[in-house]
Amino acid sequence: MxxxxxxxxxxxxxxxxxxxxxxxxxxxxxxxxxxxxxxxxxxxxxxxxxxQLGGMATLEIDYENNQEEVMKAGSDIEQLKVDLIKKVGESPYVKYYDYNASTWAETKELKSVVADSEQFGGMEGFSLKGSNYSKILDVEESKIKLVNGKVFTQEDIDNGKNVGLISSKVAEENGLSVGDQMVMDMRGNDFSEDGNNKELFKIDVPIQIIGIFEPTTVEIKDKENKKSEEQNMNQQFMSMQQINTIYLPNKTVLEISKNYLEEMKKVAPDSHYFEGSEENSGEYYTPIYVLKTPDDVDAFKEETQPLLPKLYTVKASTDQYEQIGxxxxxxxxxxxxxxxxxxxxxxxxxxxxxxxxxxxxxxxxxxxxxxxxxxxxxxxxxxxxxxxxxxxxxxxxxxxxxxxxxxxxxxxxxxxxxxxxxxxxxxxxxxxxxxxxxxxxxxxxxxxxxxxxxxxxxxxxxxxxxxxxxxxxxxxxxxxxxxxxxxxx
Incomplete structure (x- = not known):
């Protein structure tokens, strides 16, 4: 055997x-x-x-780990230069990137969409988001869906033309469509010590609508949603923020912001608007890098961190999981x-x-x-x-x-x-x-x-x-x- x-x-x-x-x-x-x-x-x-979170990253001041130093530095913190933003964008881990100028425009005649005026303080206005990437990163990443019209041309970006994209809800609210000339009545307001709001001036900014979009990643949540009231409120706020965003070329946003600041200085040079801040004619951008895969986040951080100025760090979309996972x-x-x-x-x-x-x-x-x-x-x-x-x-x-x-x-x-x-x-x-x-x-x-x-x-x-x-x-x-x-x- x-x-x-x-x-x-x-x-x-x-x-x-x-x-x-x-x-x-x-x-x-x-x-x-x-x-x-x-x-x-x-x-x-x-x-x-x-x-699901995707492989996106940005460069920002590291408030969490440098609170004291950031407070001491104040407005003297070095701003990110365009050359550095572009250098980081050349990384082999980066698929494509954009850097955005941004500002806020409070309006009256041009109506923004508000879900609950009492909940959000009744403030009406728009977030102006600049772009240096003609295809618009949010469209490429399916954060918004272009339902009518087109995105920017490279000429629009280079020359800073007054052309923009608005959401379908804003278009409906104001009876606008692609090809229309939209006038954004940008208001200059000041708040007195007793808390009252005083309008100082108005700047009319003509913008030709070249595209209309709909958000794809956020939506207004029903009040009967089973989630907590706080979560529903946060979701509504995010929805309003996206819906009330106007996409413009970077140069256009910077020009609007510059004109607003100059007018504010003429009308109210002693306004609280300038308290604690020095005159700054520089350009400030928020860079966004789309990585080839979320698995590249750690390698991208390791490669990029030594290039950044003091107090800056790399923040990625996947950090959300690190925070609560x-x-x-x-x-x-x-x-x-x-x-x-x-x-x-x-x-x-x-x-x-x-x-x-x-x-x-x-x-x-x-x-x-x-x-x-x-x-x-x-x-x-x-x-x-x-x-x-x-x-x-x-x-x-x-x-x-x-x-x-x-x-x-x-x-x-x-x-x-x-x-x-x-x-x-x-x-x-x-x-x-x-x-x-x-x-x-x-x-x-x-x-x-x-x-x-x-x-x-x-x-x-x-x-x-x-x-x-x-x-x-x-x-x-x-x-x-x-x-x-x-x-x-």
Whole structure:
């Protein structure tokens, strides 16, 4: 009888010992399978959420880590130069980029869209967003959808023409369409000490409408939405901000801002508008870089940070996950530790159990060797026995361990252990040029799902079978040291 048939007979003949080994591997396999299931699921959540957030980055002052220095520096903080913005844009990680000048225009005759005048203070006006990228980055990134007209030409950008894009709701509110000449009545107001608003002047800015867009990433939420009142209010604010945005060439925005400032100085040179600020004729831009893939964010940050002036940092759209995805990271870390501990425990326990069984089978193994059987065959018999028993145990624990991982992870997500992380920041709001994005812990929790996947199955079987084979080293060394003469005497 060859050693393979002997292995099969040994497994079925010695049912008690086979069941003991099966039970040990099954229990430890469940722990490993559950931990790997949790770890794979948390990694999948991170990948999917970051993919949804996209690979966008901007350069901005790092207020969070340099509060005191920023306060001391005040208006003396060095502004980003166009040459630096363009140099960063040449990075191999960048797909395309834009840099935006921006300002605010308060109007009366030109009506903005307001969802709740009391909720947002009744302020009417428009956010003027400049562009140096003729195709308009927000259109390319599907943050807005062009429903009528066209985007800028390079000539519009270079010459700073008074042409712009408005939202369909603003067009409807004011009875405007593509080709119309829109007059933006920009108001200069000052607030007295008693809080009253006083209009000082009006500047009429003619803008030819070349395109009409609709937002695609934000919408006005129904008040009956199940989300919290605060979240609904934030969503409405983001919606209003996007809807009341007018896209213009950068030079046009800068010219409008310059004319407004000059008029304000003429009419009210002592206005609070100039308090705490020095005359500044420089240009200020917010750069936006679209990376080729969200996976390039860390490499882009590492490459770009040394180029930036003091107090500046790189901020990416995926930072939102880093801010509020702490529970997933914590759970992934815990599951990683459990996998390591379970693998070490499995190695020790299986090695000792099999070694004890080998000692009981010492005479059996001695007979095989004394009859001239090769040690490699005897060792192969033991390995096959272990693989048969462990294979069945691992396949069964693959299924039960997945359910175990699901129950444990749900318990952890609902426990105080992870909720402490969530309480630090329940929601991340983005108004930094990376898009008006609202990401909540609920969004991340809803994206979490423990399920069977090819990656999970392959990873578990590789870890499980690898652990069993490593655990066989000690018993095999015992077989090598066996002396059949001494056993048979």
């Amino acid at each position: 060859n050693f393979i048939k002997r292995a099969l007979c040994s497994v079925t003949r010695k049912k008690g010992k086979s069941l003991i080994l099966f039970a040990v591997i099954f229990v430890l396999g469940n722990v490993i399978a559950g931990s790997i299931a949790i770890q794979q699921s948390t990694q999948n959540v991170e990948k999917s959420v970051k993919k 702490g529970s997933m990271k914590k759970m992934s870390q815990i599951s990683g530790y459990v996998v390591m501990i379970a693998v070490i425990a499995t190695l020790l326990i299986i090695s000792l159990v099999v070694l004890l069984f080998m000692r009981d089978r010492k005479h059996e193994l001695g007979i095989y060797l004394s009859l001239g059987d090769k040690r490699s065959h005897v060792m192969g018999q033991i390995i096959i026995e272990m693989l048969i028993i462990s294979g069945i145990a691992l396949i069964l624990s693959l299924i039960t361990g997945n359910f175990l991982g699901k129950m444990v992870s749900e318990s952890l997500l609902n426990s105080d252990i992870l909720n402490n992380t969530n309480d630090q920041m329940n929601m991340f709001m983005g108004f930094d040029g990376l898009g008006s994005t609202e990401l909540t812990t609920d969004d991340i929790m809803n994206a979490y799902e423990v399920k069977f996947s090819l990656g999970y199955i392959v990873t578990y079987l590789v870890v499980g079978l690898g652990t069993v084979l490593l655990a066989a080293i000690l018993p095999l060394l015992y077989i090598v040291r066996l002396n059949p003469k001494k056993i048979m005497m």
